[in-house]
Amino acid sequence: MIDFESFFSATQKSALAKHHPNLRKALADHYHEHGRTQEWDTALASMPDIEVAQYEFSEDRISLTLPKSADLDIELFRSQLKTFMPWRKGPWQLLGVSIDTEWRSDWKWNRLHPHITPLADRKVLDIGTGNGYFLYRMLGDGAKLAVGVDPTRLFLYQFQLVQNLLPPNNAHLLPLGCEHLPAFDYFDSVFSLGVLYHRRAPVNHITELLSFVRGGGEVVIETLIVRGDEQTILVPEDRYAKMSNVWFLPSTAALENLLRRAGMVNVRTVDVNQTSIEEQHATEWMEFQSLIDFLDSDDHSLTIEGYPAPRRALVIGNKPG
Numbered sequence: 001m002i003d004f005e006s007f008f009s010a011t012q013k014s015a016l017a018k019h020h021p022n023l024r025k026a027l028a029d030h031y032h033e034h035g036r037t038q039e040w041d042t043a044l045a046s047m048p049d050i051e052v053a054q055y056e057f058s059e060d061r062i063s064l065t066l067p068k069s070a071d072l073d074i075e076l077f078r079s080q081l082k083t084f085m086p087w088r089k090g091p092w093q094l095l096g097v098s099i100d101t102e103w104r105s106d107w108k109w110n111r112l113h114p115h116i117t118p119l120a121d122r123k124v125l126d127i128g129t130g131n132g133y134f135l136y137r138m139l140g141d142g143a144k145l146a147v148g149v150d151p152t153r154l155f156l157y158q159f160q161l162v163q164n165l166l167p168p169n170n171a172h173l174l175p176l177g178c179e180h181l182p183a184f185d186y187f188d189s190v191f192s193l194g195v196l197y198h199r200r201a202p203v204n205h206i207t208e209l210l211s212f213v214r215g216g217g218e219v220v221i222e223t224l225i226v227r228g229d230e231q232t233i234l235v236p237e238d239r240y241a242k243m244s245n246v247w248f249l250p251s252t253a254a255l256e257n258l259l260r261r262a263g264m265v266n267v268r269t270v271d272v273n274q275t276s277i278e279e280q281h282a283t284e285w286m287e288f289q290s291l292i293d294f295l296d297s298d299d300h301s302l303t304i305e306g307y308p309a310p311r312r313a314l315v316i317g318n319k320p321g
C-alpha cells in the first residue's frame with residue numbers, strides 16, 4: 001500500500017496541519033485494500049530504481065528523461081507501464097516510452113491556462129485529479145504546493161510510479177473523494193475539472209469547493225454543458241454518452257446562476273469547447289471504448305442516446321474576500 005507521509009511532512013508547518021487528524025481519519029476510513037492492490041504493489045516495486053536527470057512539466061507531454069549513465073531495458077519498462085492500463089490522462093514521455101493516453105489533457109490545460117490567475121507561489125488543490133497530470137502542469141507553472149484528490153486507486157498508482165522516478169517535489173495525491181475532505185479554507189486556487197456532472201448534488205459540490213479555497217481565492221470549474229438559456233438544464237433520463245453517472249448538464253447561463261447563488265463572485269465563462277474525437281480517443285494505452293463509440297454513428301452532434309454530444313465550459317469565480 002502507498003503511504004502519504006510525504007504529504008503530511010511537507011505540510012506539517014503550514015495551516016493545513018490542523019486538518020491532519022481529519023485527513024488521517026479519512027484515509028483510515030476510505031483507503032482500503034483493493035482487489036488489485038497486491039498486483040500493483042508488486043509491479044510498482046519492480047519498476048526501475050532510477051531518478052531522472054531532467055524533467056519537463058510545461059510541454060505538451062510531461063517528459064522525464066533517462067540519465068545518460070542509466071541502464072534501462074526499455075521494452076521491459078514499457079510492459080511494466082502497461083500493467084497500469086488504462087492510461088486515461090496525459091500524454092507522458094517516461095524515460096523514452098511515449099504514453100499516448102485516451103485524453104489530450106494538454107489541450108484542456110491550454111484552454112484554461114490563459115484565463116486562470118498565474119499559479120506562481122500559489123497553493124493549489126485539484127479535485128478529481130485522475131493520475132495527477134494537471135498537478136505537474138501546476139508545478140510547471142510555479143505552484144508551491146499542488147495537492148490532488150481522487151478516489152480511483154489505479155490513478156494513484158500511475159501517479160506514484162511517476163513520483164518514484166522524480167526528485168522530491170511538491171505534488172501530492174490523496175486517494176479520497178471531495179466529500180471526505182475538511183473545509184480547508186486554505187488553498188489559493190481550487191480546480192474541479194470534469195467532476196461536477198458526476199456529482200448527484202451539484203450545489204453541494206460548489207459549496208465544498210468554496211470551503212476549500214481561502215477568502216478571495218479562485219475556483220476553476222470545467223463541466224459538461226448544453227446550449228440554452230438560464231432556464232435550460234439537461235438531466236439525462238438514464239445514461240449520457242454511455243456513462244451512468246452523469247446527473248446534470250446546465251447551460252452556461254444556468255451554471256453561472258448556480259455558482260452565484262452558491263456564493264461565488266466574479267463568475268465568468270471563459271471557454272466553451274465541443275469535445276472532439278481527436279481529444280478523447282482509444283489508444284494502445286487505453287483499449288476500451290472512447291468518445292467515437294459514445295456518439296451516434298450517423299450524426300456526431302448527438303450521443304448514442306440522442307442527447308447533444310459532449311460540450312464543455314470552463315467557468316471561473318472567486319470566494320468573497
Ligand SMILES: C[S@@+](CC[C@H](N)C(=O)[O-])C[C@H]1O[C@@H](n2cnc3c(N)ncnc32)[C@H](O)[C@@H]1O
Binds near residue numbers: 108128176193198
Ligand atoms: C472525468 S474525470 C476528470 C479527470 C481530470 N480532472 C480531467 O479533467 O481530465 C473525473 C475524475 O473524478 C474522480 N472522482 C470520482 N468521484 C470523485 C469524488 N467523489 N471526489 C473526487 N474525485 C472523484 C474520478 O476518479 C476521475 O478521475
